[in-house]
Amino acid sequence: MIIFxxxxxxxxxxxxxxxxxxxxxxxxxxxxxxxxxxWFTLFFIPVIPYxxxxxxxxxxxxxxxxxxxxxxxxxxxxxxxxxxxxAGKQLTDEQYREALVTAAAAPQTEPRMAPQQIAxxxxxxxxxxxxxxxxxxxxx
Numbered sequence: 095m096i097i098f099x100x101x102x103x104x105x106x107x108x109x110x111x112x113x114x115x116x117x118x119x120x121x122x123x124x125x126x127x128x129x130x131x132x133w134f135t136l137f138f139i140p141v142i143p144y145x146x147x148x149x150x151x152x153x154x155x156x157x158x159x160x161x162x163x164x165x166x167x168x169x170x171x172x173x174x175x176x177x178x179x180x181a182g183k184q185l186t187d188e189q190y191r192e193a194l195v196t197a198a199a200a201p202q203t204e205p206r207m208a209p210q211q212i213a214x215x216x217x218x219x220x221x222x223x224x225x226x227x228x229x230x231x232x233x234x
């Protein structure tokens with residue numbers, strides 16, 4: 095008897111990509127870039143991944159929106175790296191805001207958040223911790 099199945103999922107959180115208001119729960123929070131792999135299993139052991147999904151996900155309510163193209167995935171990774179640099183105090187608030195706007199202004203094939211919708215640096219006590227006591231006002 096061989097037992098096989100479909101649908102086992104593994105999720106990888108790449109980190110915080112940007113800080114914004116969630117359209118679903120209305121909280122201002124970091125959206126994380128995540129990737130999900132769906133596996134074919136043999137005897138309950140994941141053997142072959144057959145689907146890869148990518149999305150930005152709200153940390154409060156887990157609502158998200160898909161990242162479909164390779165260009166958007168590269169942009170998401172750039173946003174994660176910029177946010178890590180900002181959290182590590184390698185970038186000023188102004189440099190961080192400018193880097194997010196630059197990433198959002200890249201050519202796109204799918205509709206997504208416009209640059210002016212990105213709120214910029216998070217307030218104190220957020221995840222990841224901000225580099226200064228008082229963040230600059232949101233973009234836009």
